[in-house]
Amino acid sequence: MMVLVVGGSGSGKSSYAEKMAVSLAQAGMRKYYLATMQVFDDEGRKKVDRHRKLRNGKGFFTIEQPVRISSALEKMEDGDRAVLLECISNLTANEMFSEKKAMTEIQVTENVIRDIKMLKEQTNHLVVVSNNVFEDGITYDETTTKYIRAMGKINQKLAALADRVVEVVEGIPVIIK
Amino acid sequence: MKLIIGGTAQGKLEYVLLKYDVQKNMVWDGVLPNDRKLNKNIVVINHFHQWVKSRMVSGGCPEDEIMSFLDCNEDCIIICDEIGNGIVPIDPFEREYRERTGRILVQLAMRAEEVERIICGIGQKIK
Numbered sequence: 001m002m003v004l005v006v007g008g009s010g011s012g013k014s015s016y017a018e019k020m021a022v023s024l025a026q027a028g029m030r031k032y033y034l035a036t037m038q039v040f041d042d043e044g045r046k047k048v049d050r051h052r053k054l055r056n057g058k059g060f061f062t063i064e065q066p067v068r069i070s071s072a073l074e075k076m077e078d079g080d081r082a083v084l085l086e087c088i089s090n091l092t093a094n095e096m097f098s099e100k101k102a103m104t105e106i107q108v109t110e111n112v113i114r115d116i117k118m119l120k121e122q123t124n125h126l127v128v129v130s131n132n133v134f135e136d137g138i139t140y141d142e143t144t145t146k147y148i149r150a151m152g153k154i155n156q157k158l159a160a161l162a163d164r165v166v167e168v169v170e171g172i173p174v175i176i177k
Numbered sequence: 178m179k180l181i182i183g184g185t186a187q188g189k190l191e192y193v194l195l196k197y198d199v200q201k202n203m204v205w206d207g208v209l210p211n212d213r214k215l216n217k218n219i220v221v222i223n224h225f226h227q228w229v230k231s232r233m234v235s236g237g238c239p240e241d242e243i244m245s246f247l248d249c250n251e252d253c254i255i256i257c258d259e260i261g262n263g264i265v266p267i268d269p270f271e272r273e274y275r276e277r278t279g280r281i282l283v284q285l286a287m288r289a290e291e292v293e294r295i296i297c298g299i300g301q302k303i304k
Binding site for chain 1: 292
């Protein structure tokens with residue numbers, strides 16, 4: 001089963017996605033948390049700490065994988081597994097801007113979707129967290145606009161791949177699919 | 178307490194005024210009433226996000242302040258813009274403002290007896 005969880009800043013999407021991953025994982029299934037955020041400063045460290053605390057005691061193995069998310073599969077042990085991937089907005093930004101020349105939205109969409117298809121095929125349950133970055137009414141520069149468009153395309157494709165899509169609004173799950 | 182959320186200019190206040198038959202003079206705009214116990218009238222807090230921002234600017238603690246306000250005014254209606262559905266801002270204050278407002282709203286939604294999201298003037302009950 002694949003579940004896509006979307007939401008805005010501070011919406012409670014991470015906490016919901018974790019509960020979902022824990023509830024999907026049956027006994028004996030390994031739980032993996034794929035972390036995509038690259039930490040550059042104190043604020044980033046605080047965010048990581050906050051998420052670590054949330055996950056504490058829930059039995060997740062954390063794999064840091066800021067780009068090429070399917071490589072995380074090589075770091076997993078054989079057997080049944082439930083995977084929580086957080087989050088598509090960081091992954092997309094990392095993929096798009098890690099080289100000197102920014103990747104096009106088509107390229108980045110293809111890369112991310114190809115990787116997630118691989119993850120989906122090789123896991124029993126996959127929970128993917130993505131961001132709603134589409135509703136602030138601001139017209140951004142060209143680079144950011146490309147990023148937003150890539151995120152939009154990726155979210156649409158992920159929703160098509162997913163068995164269930166949930167939007168988290170102020171901590172409340174709203175079922176989209 | 179009822180929580181009403183939604184994007185800007187979606188008709189949230191009009192929706193509330195019509196649905197709950199609230200007096201316009203009971204609408205507080207971006208502030209909490211000082212008088213903690215306002216007899217039996219339903220109090221509406223409009224533009225709640227602006228109140229959060231102003232408390233942050235003044236170095237207050239909006240998380241605690243709103244909870245103690247609710248302890249005395251359990252029947253109020255809180256209207257707030259959805260501000261978290263965008264690109265994470267470069268400005269640290271703006272980032273913190275979105276994050277804290279979101280987390281306060283999660284707490285309010287847990288406490289609320291009802292949560293409605295307004296889109297195009299139409300209310301969607303999500304709790």
